Amino acid sequence: MEIMGAKKNFVLDTNVILHDHKCIYNFEENDIYIPIIVLEELDKFKKGNDQINFNAREFAREIDLIADNDLFTKGAELGPGRGKLFVVTGEDYPEEISKAFAERIPDHRILATAFNLKNKSKNKTILVTKDINLRMKAKSLGILTEDYISDKVTNMDIFEKEFSTFDSVAPEIIDRLYASQEGIDLDEFDFKSDVEPNECFVLKSNRASVMCRYNPFDGKVKRVEKEKIFGIEPRNAEQAFAINVLMDDEIKLVALTGRSGTGKTLLALAAALQKYEVYKQVLLSRPIVALGNKDLGFLPGDAQEKVSPYMQPLFDNLNVIKHNLSYQGKEVRIMDEMQKNNQLVIEPLAYIRGRSLSETFFIVDEAQNLTPHEVKTIITRAGEGTKVIFTGDIQQIDSPYLDHQSNGLVYMIDRMKGQDIFAHVNLIKGERSYLSELASNLL
Numbered sequence: 001m002e003i004m005g006a007k008k009n010f011v012l013d014t015n016v017i018l019h020d021h022k023c024i025y026n027f028e029e030n031d032i033y034i035p036i037i038v039l040e041e042l043d044k045f046k047k048g049n050d051q052i053n054f055n056a057r058e059f060a061r062e063i064d065l066i067a068d069n070d071l072f073t074k075g076a077e078l079g080p081g082r083g084k085l086f087v088v089t090g091e092d093y094p095e096e097i098s099k100a101f102a103e104r105i106p107d108h109r110i111l112a113t114a115f116n117l118k119n120k121s122k123n124k125t126i127l128v129t130k131d132i133n134l135r136m137k138a139k140s141l142g143i144l145t146e147d148y149i150s151d152k153v154t155n156m157d158i159f160e161k162e163f164s165t166f167d168s169v170a171p172e173i174i175d176r177l178y179a180s181q182e183g184i185d186l187d188e189f190d191f192k193s194d195v196e197p198n199e200c201f202v203l204k205s206n207r208a209s210v211m212c213r214y215n216p217f218d219g220k221v222k223r224v225e226k227e228k229i230f231g232i233e234p235r236n237a238e239q240a241f242a243i244n245v246l247m248d249d250e251i252k253l254v255a256l257t258g259r260s261g262t263g264k265t266l267l268a269l270a271a272a273l274q275k276y277e278v279y280k281q282v283l284l285s286r287p288i289v290a291l292g293n294k295d296l297g298f299l300p301g302d303a304q305e306k307v308s309p310y311m312q313p314l315f316d317n318l319n320v321i322k323h324n325l326s327y328q329g330k331e332v333r334i335m336d337e338m339q340k341n342n343q344l345v346i347e348p349l350a351y352i353r354g355r356s357l358s359e360t361f362f363i364v365d366e367a368q369n370l371t372p373h374e375v376k377t378i379i380t381r382a383g384e385g386t387k388v389i390f391t392g393d394i395q396q397i398d399s400p401y402l403d404h405q406s407n408g409l410v411y412m413i414d415r416m417k418g419q420d421i422f423a424h425v426n427l428i429k430g431e432r433s434y435l436s437e438l439a440s441n442l443l
Contacts, residue, residue: 007083009033009121011114013129014041014106016148019371019401021055021062024078024085026150031075031083031123035113037106039087049350051374052401088113096141107134114143130401151372152405153414159257159394159404162428163238164201166191171205178210183220198251198423200224200241211237216420217250230331231324232270235431239263245423246271246389249278253379255367255413256391258427261436264391265365266317272361272389273321276334276343279361279385284314284346286365287374314346314365349378358383367409368392369399375408 008030016023017038024032045056066076066085075084091113093104101108110127111134118125127138127145138145166189176184186195195201197216202209211224224244226234234240238258245251246268256264272282318335325331338344349364364370364378367390375390382388390412394404404410416422430437 007031007123009117009123009125011035011110011117011125011127012038013110013127013131013134014038015130015401016128017042017059018045018052018055019130019148019406020150020373021058023148023150024062025082027083029081029083031086032078033086033088033113033117035091035110036087036089037109037113041106051371055373088117091116100141101137107131107137110134111138111141111143114138115141118143130403130406149406151411153410154405155414156405156410158413158424159410159426162426163241164193164199165204166201167204169203169205171207174203174205174208174210177203177212177221177223181222183215183218183222186214186219186221189221196418197420198245200238200244200423200425202237211240213241213244229274230270231321232266234267235263236429238425238427238429239267239431242267242425242427243271245425247274248423249275249387250421251423252382252387252421253416253419254387254389254422255409255416255424256389256427257394257409257413257424259393259395259430259440261430261432261440262427263431264393264427265314265363266320268363268389268391269314269317270321272363273331273335273338273344275361276338279387280343280359281357282338282344282361282363283357284344284363284365285349285352286314287349287367287369349374352378352381355381356383357381357386359385361387361389363389363391365391368394368397368404368407369402370408371399371402372406372408372411375412379412 010027010030011033012023020026042056042059045053046060047053063085066078068076070076071085071087072089075086078085091109093109093112094115097108097112097115101111110129114125114127125144127135127143128148129135129138129145130148135145135147173184173188195214198213200211200213202211212221213224214221224240226240227243227247229243229247234243242256242264245254254268256268258264269284272279276282322332322335335344360383362382367375369392370378379388390409392409394407394410397403397407399407413424417424430440
């Protein structure tokens with residue numbers, strides 16, 4: 001029978017440290033074991049400008065601060081209320097693992113460390129890795145294993161459902177919302193569940209309905225109109241909600257989630273252009289996830305030519321907006337002048353590090369490929385008068401170190417929920433084309 005609160009041993013895989021360089025402080029009073037092969041693997045990641053390279057360097061500095069002669073024998077103390085950190089060297093490669101996995105690759109050497117520790121320690125030993133295949137291998141050997149869940153979001157309901165609908169609302173309430181833009185105090189509604197700040201929903205009576213948003217700054221529920229911005233008109237309720245929060249300057253942080261073709265990036269860009277007189281600069285960016293594990297150095301051309309293919313989807317959205325406008329119209333001239341004067345800039349996220357962005361409408365596309373730490377780094381770049389928009393599809397993650405519960409986009413939404421200056425809209429219906437929507441549903 002397991003003793004409640006008994007100390008455990010956690011063996012960490014390389015990918016856990018690359019995901020979170022502070023991970024060794026998240027295991028409470030339990031002891032942490034790092035196979036020496038993990039340090040060797042981390043050494044290969046120290047050069048580079050990506051987040052995993054930063055994490056590898058930061059972990060090396062962290063372990064250097066706490067390391068002493070006991071690190072390899074008695075373990076190094078991690079602080080009050082925490083266990084010890086051990087680096088395991090010179091481990092045997094047991095016969096049981098050799099039979100199953102003869103090739104001594106790093107993953108199998110990590111398995112060997114966990115297997116040996118399990119057999120010689122009286123404490124429960126658990127291998128922590130974000131590699132699903134390695135977890136399967138560990139289970140085949142009777143080794144307990146877990147994913148690293150410190151920053152995983154457990155409540156994923158908000159990413160699967162559309163906006164809330166409240167039925168049986170008194171008809172006179174809906175009449176009042178249509179009659180005035182001032183809104184109605186939240187206290188006048190009898191909602192069965194709590195309404196979050198800037199939450200969008202539909203109210204229905206027996207004869208009418210109205211789209212609304214709860215404005216936390218004045219405590220009122222206000223009607224949301226279908227507003228056309230820079231030639232783009234909302235095609236459904238959630239797009240109207242998205243435009244509403246994008247156009248509200250009091251909301252400084254917006255997250256738009258939804259599958260491909262729902263209009264996330266297009267709406268954010270149209271709102272940015274509509275606000276060209278409010279913000280000094282419109283900045284569009286997205287993380288670069290190299291294909292085939294090849295970084296940008298493998299591509300021909302100068303720096304701009306290397307990143308251009310990754311930025312092309314943002315240019316495509318600009319072209320969609322231009323296509324919806326008159327080519328001789330005022331809006332097209334504004335777009336051309338903004339690009340000429342560097343008021344409308346498209347560049348990779350790697351170029352944002354270290355900058356301070358003031359009075360900027362900052363759109364971060366494909367944010368599901370960011371880590372929680374990267375999202376924090378981006379938001380902390382925001383100076384006075386800056387609005388930050390994250391868009392992404394949490395089901396289309398290209399990074400091997402993230403999943404739909406641990407990526408920076410869902411982490412940020414989960415932590416920011418309930419804040420007055422934050423709004424999240426989940427887009428459900430695809431509007432790119434009937435073919436695109438059909439493929440998204442059936443394939």
